[in-house]
Amino acid sequence: MKLYYAPGACSIGIHVLLEEIGKPYEAVAVNLREGAQFKPDFTSVNPKSKVPTLVRDDGSVLTEYPAIAVYLASAFPEAKLLPQGAEGLARALEYTDHAVATLHMQGFSRIFRPANFAPSEADHAAVKARGEEIFAKGLAIFDAALAGKDYLLGDYSFADSALYYVSFWWADRLNKPLPPNVAAHYARMKARPSVQRVLQAEGLA
Numbered sequence: 001m002k003l004y005y006a007p008g009a010c011s012i013g014i015h016v017l018l019e020e021i022g023k024p025y026e027a028v029a030v031n032l033r034e035g036a037q038f039k040p041d042f043t044s045v046n047p048k049s050k051v052p053t054l055v056r057d058d059g060s061v062l063t064e065y066p067a068i069a070v071y072l073a074s075a076f077p078e079a080k081l082l083p084q085g086a087e088g089l090a091r092a093l094e095y096t097d098h099a100v101a102t103l104h105m106q107g108f109s110r111i112f113r114p115a116n117f118a119p120s121e122a123d124h125a126a127v128k129a130r131g132e133e134i135f136a137k138g139l140a141i142f143d144a145a146l147a148g149k150d151y152l153l154g155d156y157s158f159a160d161s162a163l164y165y166v167s168f169w170w171a172d173r174l175n176k177p178l179p180p181n182v183a184a185h186y187a188r189m190k191a192r193p194s195v196q197r198v199l200q201a202e203g204l205a
Protein backbone atom coordinates (compact mmCIF):
# COMPACT_ATOMS: atom_id res chain seq x y z
CA MET A 1 0.00 0.00 0.00
CA LYS A 2 1.00 3.58 -0.54
CA LEU A 3 -0.28 6.52 1.51
CA TYR A 4 -0.06 10.02 0.11
CA TYR A 5 0.01 12.39 3.07
CA ALA A 6 1.08 15.88 4.09
CA PRO A 7 2.87 16.38 7.41
CA GLY A 8 0.36 17.33 10.11
CA ALA A 9 -2.61 17.25 7.71
CA CYS A 10 -5.74 15.15 8.27
CA SER A 11 -3.89 12.28 6.60
CA ILE A 12 -2.06 11.86 9.92
CA GLY A 13 -5.09 9.94 11.20
CA ILE A 14 -4.81 7.41 8.36
CA HIS A 15 -1.05 7.25 8.86
CA VAL A 16 -1.74 6.22 12.48
CA LEU A 17 -4.14 3.47 11.34
CA LEU A 18 -1.48 2.08 8.97
CA GLU A 19 1.00 1.99 11.85
CA GLU A 20 -1.56 0.24 14.04
CA ILE A 21 -2.02 -2.38 11.30
CA GLY A 22 1.72 -2.90 10.99
CA LYS A 23 1.78 -4.20 7.40
CA PRO A 24 4.38 -2.80 5.00
CA TYR A 25 3.39 0.46 3.29
CA GLU A 26 5.06 3.40 1.63
CA ALA A 27 4.34 6.94 2.85
CA VAL A 28 4.70 9.61 0.16
CA ALA A 29 4.71 13.26 1.28
CA VAL A 30 2.75 15.73 -0.86
CA ASN A 31 3.89 19.33 -0.44
CA LEU A 32 0.54 21.14 -0.17
CA ARG A 33 2.22 24.50 0.46
CA GLU A 34 3.99 24.28 -2.89
CA GLY A 35 0.82 23.12 -4.66
CA ALA A 36 2.05 19.59 -5.45
CA GLN A 37 -1.57 18.39 -5.05
CA PHE A 38 -2.48 20.23 -8.27
CA LYS A 39 0.41 18.89 -10.37
CA PRO A 40 -0.02 15.94 -12.77
CA ASP A 41 2.18 13.61 -10.70
CA PHE A 42 -0.49 13.72 -8.01
CA THR A 43 -3.70 14.50 -9.93
CA SER A 44 -3.07 11.42 -12.06
CA VAL A 45 -3.47 9.46 -8.81
CA ASN A 46 -6.19 11.57 -7.15
CA PRO A 47 -7.87 14.21 -9.32
CA LYS A 48 -9.52 15.60 -6.15
CA SER A 49 -6.08 17.02 -5.17
CA LYS A 50 -6.51 15.87 -1.56
CA VAL A 51 -4.70 13.81 1.02
CA PRO A 52 -5.18 11.23 2.45
CA THR A 53 -5.03 9.12 -0.71
CA LEU A 54 -4.46 5.39 -0.43
CA VAL A 55 -3.20 3.23 -3.29
CA ARG A 56 -3.85 -0.46 -2.63
CA ASP A 57 -1.53 -3.27 -3.68
CA ASP A 58 -3.68 -3.96 -6.78
CA GLY A 59 -3.13 -0.34 -7.87
CA SER A 60 -6.68 0.83 -7.07
CA VAL A 61 -7.03 4.22 -5.41
CA LEU A 62 -9.20 5.06 -2.42
CA THR A 63 -9.96 8.62 -1.30
CA GLU A 64 -11.96 10.31 1.50
CA TYR A 65 -10.90 9.83 5.10
CA PRO A 66 -13.94 7.86 6.35
CA ALA A 67 -13.83 5.46 3.37
CA ILE A 68 -10.10 4.81 3.82
CA ALA A 69 -10.53 4.30 7.58
CA VAL A 70 -13.40 1.81 7.13
CA TYR A 71 -11.48 -0.01 4.40
CA LEU A 72 -8.32 -0.39 6.50
CA ALA A 73 -10.23 -1.47 9.60
CA SER A 74 -12.24 -4.04 7.58
CA ALA A 75 -9.38 -5.35 5.47
CA PHE A 76 -7.09 -5.95 8.45
CA PRO A 77 -9.41 -7.27 11.21
CA GLU A 78 -6.46 -8.56 13.23
CA ALA A 79 -5.57 -4.94 14.08
CA LYS A 80 -8.91 -4.72 15.96
CA LEU A 81 -9.76 -1.27 14.61
CA LEU A 82 -13.26 -2.32 13.52
CA PRO A 83 -15.90 -2.34 16.25
CA GLN A 84 -18.09 -5.43 16.37
CA GLY A 85 -21.66 -5.41 15.08
CA ALA A 86 -23.83 -2.97 13.18
CA GLU A 87 -24.15 -0.58 16.14
CA GLY A 88 -20.40 -0.37 16.72
CA LEU A 89 -19.63 0.25 13.04
CA ALA A 90 -22.37 2.87 12.74
CA ARG A 91 -21.14 4.72 15.85
CA ALA A 92 -17.49 4.63 14.71
CA LEU A 93 -18.54 6.08 11.36
CA GLU A 94 -20.75 8.65 13.07
CA TYR A 95 -17.79 9.89 15.15
CA THR A 96 -15.42 9.82 12.18
CA ASP A 97 -17.78 11.76 9.93
CA HIS A 98 -18.44 14.31 12.67
CA ALA A 99 -14.70 14.94 13.04
CA VAL A 100 -14.04 15.10 9.28
CA ALA A 101 -17.16 16.71 7.84
CA THR A 102 -17.95 19.13 10.67
CA LEU A 103 -14.92 19.95 12.87
CA HIS A 104 -12.45 19.75 9.97
CA MET A 105 -14.35 20.80 6.85
CA GLN A 106 -16.75 23.31 8.45
CA GLY A 107 -14.73 24.43 11.49
CA PHE A 108 -11.01 24.24 10.79
CA SER A 109 -11.39 25.19 7.12
CA ARG A 110 -13.04 28.47 8.15
CA ILE A 111 -10.23 29.19 10.61
CA PHE A 112 -7.43 28.21 8.26
CA ARG A 113 -8.79 29.40 4.91
CA PRO A 114 -11.40 32.13 5.57
CA ALA A 115 -11.01 33.39 1.98
CA ASN A 116 -12.72 30.20 0.76
CA PHE A 117 -15.82 31.27 2.69
CA ALA A 118 -15.83 35.07 2.18
CA PRO A 119 -14.03 36.93 -0.63
CA SER A 120 -13.84 40.18 1.33
CA GLU A 121 -10.99 40.36 3.84
CA ALA A 122 -13.19 42.49 6.08
CA ASP A 123 -15.29 39.38 6.78
CA HIS A 124 -12.43 37.02 7.60
CA ALA A 125 -12.39 37.63 11.36
CA ALA A 126 -16.09 36.76 11.53
CA VAL A 127 -15.57 33.65 9.39
CA LYS A 128 -12.72 32.48 11.65
CA ALA A 129 -14.81 33.14 14.77
CA ARG A 130 -17.64 31.03 13.31
CA GLY A 131 -15.10 28.29 12.54
CA GLU A 132 -13.91 28.31 16.15
CA GLU A 133 -17.50 28.14 17.34
CA ILE A 134 -18.23 25.09 15.13
CA PHE A 135 -14.98 23.39 16.23
CA ALA A 136 -15.58 24.06 19.96
CA LYS A 137 -19.18 22.82 19.77
CA GLY A 138 -17.94 19.62 18.10
CA LEU A 139 -15.27 19.10 20.75
CA ALA A 140 -17.88 19.51 23.50
CA ILE A 141 -19.94 16.74 21.87
CA PHE A 142 -16.86 14.48 21.77
CA ASP A 143 -16.13 15.38 25.39
CA ALA A 144 -19.58 14.16 26.46
CA ALA A 145 -19.21 11.00 24.34
CA LEU A 146 -15.93 10.16 26.10
CA ALA A 147 -17.31 10.43 29.66
CA GLY A 148 -16.17 7.36 31.61
CA LYS A 149 -14.38 5.88 28.57
CA ASP A 150 -10.78 5.67 27.41
CA TYR A 151 -11.75 5.58 23.73
CA LEU A 152 -14.84 6.62 21.79
CA LEU A 153 -16.28 3.10 21.51
CA GLY A 154 -14.81 1.97 24.84
CA ASP A 155 -12.19 -0.14 23.06
CA TYR A 156 -9.82 1.50 20.59
CA SER A 157 -11.23 1.76 17.04
CA PHE A 158 -10.64 3.60 13.77
CA ALA A 159 -12.81 6.48 15.06
CA ASP A 160 -10.14 7.46 17.61
CA SER A 161 -7.64 8.48 14.94
CA ALA A 162 -10.13 10.99 13.50
CA LEU A 163 -10.65 12.59 16.92
CA TYR A 164 -6.86 12.50 17.33
CA TYR A 165 -6.16 14.61 14.26
CA VAL A 166 -8.73 17.30 15.04
CA SER A 167 -7.47 17.38 18.66
CA PHE A 168 -3.93 17.78 17.32
CA TRP A 169 -5.00 20.77 15.24
CA TRP A 170 -6.90 22.44 18.10
CA ALA A 171 -4.26 21.84 20.80
CA ASP A 172 -0.99 22.00 18.86
CA ARG A 173 -1.69 24.11 15.80
CA LEU A 174 -4.18 26.59 17.24
CA ASN A 175 -2.84 26.36 20.83
CA LYS A 176 -6.31 26.12 22.32
CA PRO A 177 -7.35 24.11 25.40
CA LEU A 178 -9.14 20.82 24.78
CA PRO A 179 -12.09 19.95 27.04
CA PRO A 180 -11.02 17.51 29.80
CA ASN A 181 -12.14 14.14 28.40
CA VAL A 182 -10.85 15.02 24.92
CA ALA A 183 -7.55 16.19 26.48
CA ALA A 184 -7.22 12.83 28.28
CA HIS A 185 -8.04 10.99 25.03
CA TYR A 186 -5.44 13.09 23.19
CA ALA A 187 -2.79 12.24 25.83
CA ARG A 188 -3.74 8.54 25.55
CA MET A 189 -3.39 8.71 21.76
CA LYS A 190 -0.01 10.46 21.94
CA ALA A 191 1.24 7.69 24.24
CA ARG A 192 0.47 4.99 21.64
CA PRO A 193 3.61 3.73 19.89
CA SER A 194 1.81 4.03 16.51
CA VAL A 195 1.24 7.77 17.06
CA GLN A 196 4.81 8.31 18.26
CA ARG A 197 6.16 6.60 15.13
CA VAL A 198 3.94 8.73 12.89
CA LEU A 199 4.92 11.99 14.61
CA GLN A 200 8.55 10.99 14.08
CA ALA A 201 7.97 10.01 10.44
CA GLU A 202 6.12 13.25 9.65
CA GLY A 203 8.82 15.38 11.31
CA LEU A 204 6.47 16.55 14.08
CA ALA A 205 8.06 14.89 17.14
Ligand SMILES: N[C@@H](CCC(=O)N[C@@H](CS)C(=O)NCC(=O)O)C(=O)O
Binds near residue numbers: 010011052063065066
Ligand atom coordinates in the same frame (compact mmCIF):
# COMPACT_ATOMS: atom_id res chain seq x y z
N1 LIG B 1 -13.05 15.18 2.38
C1 LIG B 1 -11.63 14.87 2.33
C2 LIG B 1 -10.87 16.02 2.93
C3 LIG B 1 -9.42 15.86 2.76
C4 LIG B 1 -8.75 17.21 2.89
O1 LIG B 1 -9.40 18.27 2.96
N2 LIG B 1 -7.42 17.17 2.90
C5 LIG B 1 -6.64 18.37 2.94
C6 LIG B 1 -5.50 18.26 3.93
S1 LIG B 1 -6.08 18.18 5.62
C7 LIG B 1 -6.03 18.59 1.57
O2 LIG B 1 -5.57 17.66 0.95
N3 LIG B 1 -6.01 19.83 1.12
C8 LIG B 1 -5.44 20.15 -0.14
C9 LIG B 1 -5.46 21.61 -0.37
O3 LIG B 1 -5.60 22.36 0.60
O4 LIG B 1 -5.33 22.04 -1.51
C10 LIG B 1 -11.39 13.62 3.11
O5 LIG B 1 -12.24 13.31 3.92
O6 LIG B 1 -10.42 12.90 2.91
